Amino acid sequence: MHRFRQVDVFSSAPLLGNPVAVVHDADDVSDADMAAFARWTNLSETTFLLRPTEPGADYRLRIWTPGGELPFAGHPTLGSAHAWLEAGGVPAGEDLVQECGAGLVRIRRTDRLAFAAPPLMRSGPVSEADLARIAxxxxxxxxxxxxxxxxxxGPGWVGIQLGDATAVIGLQPDFAAFGDLKIGVLGIYPPGASDAEIEVRAFCPGxxxxxxxxxxxxNAGLAQWLAGSRLPASYVASQGTALGRRGRVHVETAEDGTIWVGGDTATTVDGSVLLPGADG
Known part of the structure; x- marks a missing residue:
């Protein structure tokens, strides 16, 4: 048996954020069993906490969707850091340092957990052919x-800005037409219309x-693209409205240029899980 937590991320109220399943002390869990458990939870991500292999890391994290493994993802990073701390983890320094497929990721603890946006693996303009596919x-x-x-x-995001937040909420995509596209869409709220500056949706059927x-x-990628230009250097993004959630992502640009992406976290399930082939 392995210790297990399910953590709600990016919401200050129960059941309105994005849950992540977190398996503790998972060094003995095989890749096949990680993949099988991620398919079984059927959450957007399931993570496994392991001993670090890189100097300076507090723990290593492997992140799985029902369709495969990711080198990095944001809400699993915050939820897994929450679970690691709640289980008694003590970071070596002031910040937590997570080792994952994308490298080392810093996580700070202030009013809420926040991760430092990792470098973009791909940036720049989108071709006309890709824009036609996306549209x-x-x-x-x-x-x-x-x-x-x-x-x-890491996940493969392309960012798309629409005219306003209402246009984003009203989208009804054709998921059969996505292929390998992972599309993030944002629209700006009129002043005073929301407690957030923008509405965001993330489409990733693959x-x-x-x-x-x-x-x-x-949201980290969107901030690296737009914070300080079309968006304030620091702002709040709303996400999940179209799905009946109330996610709030807090983006802050530090004086040194680091973009911090944070959100509230809370454990909603605490127990143990039996995985095939692992004695626990």
Missing amino acids: GALRIDVAEIAGSAWIDN YGMPEDPVTGSL
């Missing part, structure tokens, strides 16, 4: 796209879930 998948006209950029920090409720990696 078709979103069931919109290319002319409705107000801005676009590759913002891939990972086994059509839409992710609240997405740290996407």
Whole structure:
């Protein structure tokens, strides 16, 4: 048996954020069993905490969707850090340092946990051919796209800006047309219309879930693209409205230029899990 927690991320109220399943002390769990458990939970991500292998790391994290493993993802990073600390983990320094497929990720503890946005693996303009594919998948006209950029920090995100938040909430994508696309969409709220500056949606059917409720990696990429230009240097993003959630992602640009992506975290399930082939 392994200790297990399910943590709700990016919401201060129960059951309104994005849950992540976290398995503790998972060094003895095989890749096949990690994949099988991720399919069984059917959450957007399931994670496994292991002993670190890189100097300076407090723990190693492996992140799985129902469709496969990711090098990095944001809400699993925050939820797993929450679970590790709650289980008695003590970081070597002031910040936590997570080892994952994308390298070392810093996580700070202030009013809430926040991770430092990792470097983009792909950035820059989106081709006309890709924009046509994206517009078709979103069931919109290319002319409705107000801005676009590759913002891939591991999962493969491309960022799309629409005219406003209402346009984002009203999207009804054609998931059969996505292929390998992972599309993040944002729209700005009019002043005073929300407690957040923007509404965000994340569409990623290739990972086994059509839409992710609240997405740290996407919001990190969007901030690296737009914070300080089309968006304030620090702001709050709303995500999950169209799915009946109330996610809030807190983006802060530090004086040294580091973008911190944070959110509230709370354990909703605490127990143990029996995995095939692991004695626990």
